[in-house]
Amino acid sequence: MTDNRINVIFGENDLTVEDVIALSEQRAQPVLSGDRDFRARIQKGADFLDQQLRDKGHIYGVTTGYGDSVSRRVPPELVAELPLHLSRFHGCGLGDILGPEQARAVLAVRLASLCTGYSGVSVDLLNQLANLLAHDITPLIPEEGSVGASGDLTPLSYVAAALIGERDVLYRGQKTSAQDALATAGLTPLTLRPKEALAIMNGTAVMTALMCQAFVRANYLCKLTSRITALASMGLLGNPAHFDKRLFAAKPHPGQAQIAAWIEDDLSSLGDDYQPARLQDRYSLRCAPHVIGVLADMMQTFRKTLEIELNSANDNPLLDVTENTILHGGHFYGGHVAFVADGMKTLVANLADLMDRQMALLVDTKFNHGLASNLSGADPDRASINHGLKAVQIGASAWTAEALKQTMPASVFSRSTECHNQDKVSMGTIAARDCLRVLQLTEQVVAANLLAVGQAIALREKSGELTKEQLGPKVSAFIDNLKEDIPFIAEDQPLEGTLRLLVSRIQNRHWALYDEEIAS
Template identity: 55%
Template sequence: MKILVVGEQPLTIEQVVAVAQNQCQVALPTSQQWQSLIQRGADFLDQLLEEEGVIYGVTTGYGDSCLVEIPSHQVHELPLHLSRFHGCGLGQNLDLVTARAVVVTRLCSLARGYSGVSLALLERLVWMLNENIIPVIPSEGSVGASGDLTPLSYIAGALVGERDVYQKKPNQIVPIAQVYAEYQLDALVLRPKEGLALMNGTAVMTAIACLNYKKAEQISLVSSLVTAMNVLALEGNPSHFDEVLFAQKPHQGQQNIAAQLRDWLNSEVQTEHQSPRLQDRYSLRCAPHVIGVYEDSKIWLRQFIENELNSSNDNPLIDPVNLRVLHGGHFYGGHIAQAMDSLKIMIANIADLMDRQLAQLVDHKMNHGLPRNLTGSSQERLPLNHGFKAVQIGVSAWTAEALKQTIAASIFSRSTECHNQDKVSMGTIAARDASRVILLTEQVMAALCCAAVQAIQLRGLSEQLGEVLTQFQHWVLESFTFVEEDRALQHDLQRLVDRFEQFELLNPLDQRLKWN
């Protein structure tokens, strides 16, 4: 496997996804400069403890309890108590891929050297990732400041020999104590500040945001491909994507979508089948304008997510250069909250666009000669068969639920923890909402992939597609078979959704088709 070194260079969204997918192993830097930086932070904390300095979360209680002084002989027990009393997460557990993303995201922050943690802690996190021994993390219980305290407590808990972990496989959950016994390893004893460093940060929301960003890229790509197929199937007018036309509205992402559509529709099909209509309905004509909102937002979305990923976001920070303790609020997840609240609106709009395209495809009053509900049955069997009728209802339901999820989570700040955390980001809830919108949209996309290919085959255009659309059709047909007689389509749809979730389309199919 390739090895990703975490600690000296900033990570990208793609690198987090690669680790999450277990496509590479991780390592810490071997340079003396980096190792000295880590050691200086830990040594400085020890020095302060010897001098009986007051350090939040080290010699004091947490949050509103910061005025409670911890006796020196109990300081070393404090991190363990922090991990234990935060063990109250509920809800569905994060899947193995997401949990791996969380671990590498937290490692990235701590390995910057401004959290005062030991090399031993960082090495144990690396061991977890490389051995695929990953904490089981409940998804609910974070308000996004002081970071993801409760879900991240499950990493701290696993390090100290408590809680459960995924062992190698997503369906194999065992107590971490059992794993340590098998590997003949001792549980980690957290040093002062290490419990707080592990838990008081934005790793959960940021990890989910990284995965969401890549899935959104895939949705944008597939929706553009489906739109091209549907322009052909509905005998649409490709001049809606004219280069001169789009030059007059200089949104670069929107222009890129129009350029893709022009390229993919530049085939013999278009020269032989000119549309008789001046203007198509908005869901075809304005597709670049809908999809382009996400494409134009990718720049700032990536900036927000990767800046957060490569930040030291716990509190307090330990400055190993100037030897200072810096109390602040970097655990606040406002940028991720804004990114995810915005992303879910963009993606739900794409789901709505696809829903409207499917409505055209199945309705004989506006599909320009395609069979009712895209049925592929013979004329004799036509009265019995209903093709994609129920699929269209399902798409409408999934789209409606996606749209319902788009209310901003970040505006629902709650005052918590005795009003110490009196303004919080809700970043983790925003990220989870975005994940739900993305999954619902993937379900919509799966249906549209099947319907678009069915329509192309009904038109007899399969052999006349350009190179990219031909490749895309083949990709869909790996999971979907032309519907002649009515049959349950659940498994066809689920196979496509699963392939979206596994990032199959993004790697390596997009490289072969030069979609980047």
């Protein structure tokens, strides 16, 4: 760890999506607020719960069984053991393990929620969660097993287990037991107080964390697909007038207008002597702001929804310490996050389709206005045996089809579970995982089109149809950067390694693009 990480303070101001990402990427470190009022509020919740137990209060999940077992009373002598049982019987997740960045995001989101002061947890629990982040102890969380209400119970049980020294974790990148990781880090396993396992597990932290990651990836794709559209327009000798700001003043969706303005600026150096091949380009060029712009315009809504969820109390029951009241409700239901995931994946899949259509034009001599077949850079006497990006375009079509297939909304597939107690559930975590899959596939299509536009620009430069001056300083710098990763394809060669590198660059938001933000 370096010492130049920023501090993200829990318990003072609301967290942003970017705070979660900074913590997940270890560009920030967690700090639990030392504010006296904050700490007093947390302590008051824990004290109120203790008082209720002394007064033999009837509290769901504290003096009762869980879910459909709510009618089962837990005798006082067993109350202390109940949280341990909740954490253990939910240890049945399957599927792939969330990556370290995803697990750190989960820890950050759960800590933010518990710091709202409605959950009746102790300061010790908050400190232990913060310490897992600070010491890079990440629970190994299986991604499958949550229906998104009653929250992310099964995946979050792996967080509860790590806090108490059970199951396995990654400690600074190495798999080890939670007990050993805590000991090595100088931490003591937590003893869960009444309700604390429920407070950790009964919430929307996994789906929200995954969608925070999806948010920044989608936001970057808005910018990158705008830049690629400008390059595709250059490669296809497209008409810059399609992006005139006067057009978008007549239909003033702000995100759409911003996308058009970026593309127009990228094309502004072409000059008065530039002659487009067509008066009106095909829709994948001409209507690109109308495709990308829908996602751009929805990003503000997605941010607002995710950040409300991130900074909310979303377990059950909640404790109102101002009126000493226990409130039994259903805030663990992940419907809002599910809607963001289902909506975002549809809009992102449309970007895959857009990029795929642009690439189809670029490789096809019937539509690419004089470029070589499949954008091969082979010399004429070797053109007959070279096939350029033919297979890459087939791959892009396959990835696009799979992305489009994944757009069926997960949130409508509610299943009645747990003896019909959880008879309407959100499927929010499945929706979030679907969204991440669509993002992955779309990023692969974007990588393929980066190959295509890079090769198209190189061919136009080689033929003298485009000059560095016509590209302009911003686009020219981007192309120069791109050339460090993308070889000029003169002879057929395997391109898997290049594609994988480009996907990694996209996911790491490698290229600086436009200064303006669409979802700040």
